[in-house]
């Protein structure tokens with residue numbers, strides 16, 4: 222794993238966009254896995270700006286979203302399909318037939334999950350999977366206790382996640398209590414994984430993700446099993462990492478680039 226720590230969440234987001242732009246420039250047909258939540262919003266904002274400046278395009282890329290709430294349709298403001306349109310897709314040129322989000326209204330969620338896995342395979346697999354991190358260690362909606370070999374499936378959300386996400390919902394349109402999510406094994410099948418973690422509230426989760434033994438009680442720790450993970454964190458999220466301490470000089474694995482500049486870079 223490769224850890225890069227930045228002074229602010231905006232700089233961390235800029236670093237992720239730099240990686241996305243590099244990918245999309247090198248391979249315009251890149252297959253991206255994309256997350257939702259508050260963490261990636263600055264990434265999408267900066268990516269739209271990069272696309273406006275013609276630094277890259279999403280026109281030929283294929284996108285697979287990590288997850289979708291179950292029981293809500295794409296026009297429901299609670300859905301992640303709606304989130305993705307508002308955050309990214311409405312603002313850029315893309316081919317809608319290359320955007321994939323699990324169908325939250327599927328009558329048969331098992332069949333929908335199999336269809337989603339088959340679509341990922343048919344696209345040649347995910348080149349770059351961008352992830353956020355839940356305070357309870359979830360990646361996608363793989364809650365604590367998720368099997369390491371799990372694939373896309375319907376899952377129940379934990380009370381912890383429901384209360385963390387309650388801020389996104391109004392009382393008259395409460396949060397769905399289940400979701401269709403890529404599984405841990407689906408995520409680990411991506412060729413590269415970029416984990417973006419910002420804010421002090423994620424510090425303990427990030428510490429356990431990187432420094433504790435792999436345990437499915439902390440699903441994100443499964444990322445230790447992947448051979449190409451870049452962890453991009455701000456100083457708040459990195460504040461409990463012992464591995465960040467010796468890295469301020471930015472030695473191991475550091476890369477030359479102009480902007481943004483990491484406070485610390487380290488291979489784990």
Ligand code: PGA
Pocket residue numbers: 257258259260261353354355356359360361
């Ligand atoms: P957040 O969620 O970005 O809204 O904090 C991250 C996650 O739960 O994966």
